[in-house]
Amino acid sequence: MLTILKKTTDGMRSFERLVDDCWVNVIDPTPEEIARLEEWQIPPEMITYPLDMDEIARTEKDNGFTLILLRVSYSQGNGADIPYTTIPLGIILSEKFVVTICKIDHPILQEFCTKPVRGLTSAKRNRFVLQLFLTAAYRYLTHLQQINKTVDALEDKLQLSTRNRELLEILKYQKCLVYFTTALKSNELMMEHLLRSQIFDQFEEDRDLLDDVITENRQAIEMTNIASNILSSMMDGFASIISNNLNTVMKFLAAITIILTFPTMVASFFGMNVTLPLQEHPAAFLFTILVSVVFVGLATYIFVKRDWF
Helix, strand or coil, X not given: CEEEEXXXXXXXXXXXXXXXXXXXXXXXXXXXXXXXXXXXXXCHHHHHHHHCCCCCCEEEEECCEEEEEEEEEEECCCCCCCCEEEEEEEEEECCXXXXXXXXXCCHHHHHHHHCCXXXXXXXCHHHHXXXXXXXXXXXXXXXXHHHHHHHHHHHHHHCXXXXXXXXXXXXXXXXXXXXXXXXXXXXXXXXXXXXXXXXXXXXXXXXXXXXXXXXXXXXXXXXXXXXXXXXXXXXHHHXXXXXXXXXXXXXXXXXXXXXXXXXXXXXXXXXXXXXXXXXXXXXXXXXXXXXXXXXXXXXXXXXXXXXXX
């Protein structure tokens, strides 16, 4: 999907042809759309790099175009094997327009299409890119809060669990944090390179905004590291808790088995086809029940007294 947009007094307006100071939003382009982008003299590799899901964040320049690859967080849903991951978002800057290329219709791009930032137009290409950076950093922080909230809920379940289901759920979110850490660090290196290249030094507001973006990105890195360390400690701790819970269950079942052995033994003795004491007595059955109850009570008292129950 290729959409040409430009902000007017009536909001974002769509165009059929390329116009000056426009934003070209490209989502999982078809071969025909890629050919159309190449007609605008955009280098082919700048178009294909953002479509590779394993590309790292970096910047490149060629033929008057600047490619900025940014890795953004993406929610795949709690039912996915990895609920939160990162995907590359390509930003191509030229003197007349800006192009964003992504394999997935990311919520950040949807937000910029439907709710553009106040006072920001596609004509201010550098400011537009920096706002994308800032929104991406905020989304990392939002997803980290959601991960922490989910992990807290799993923590409550783990305290009483004897299964590995909740532990495997936490492992999924630990993988998410690994992806976040890798992506955020590559984003940081890319932003520091932009800072040194002085691309955004034309206006002081752009330079300040880039500093804000780097600060937010570093905050996301710190929060990810903290959450990852906590999660690693939780994995070790709750693995022991699950083992202890299972031992408690096994201890209880063993105690019940021992207690139930006494009535079985008494009934077996008095059920033998030999001469037994009190076998002619009318209360013989009640006597066997009483003996069984005494042994069960004595065993239960011993187990409770020694905290084996």
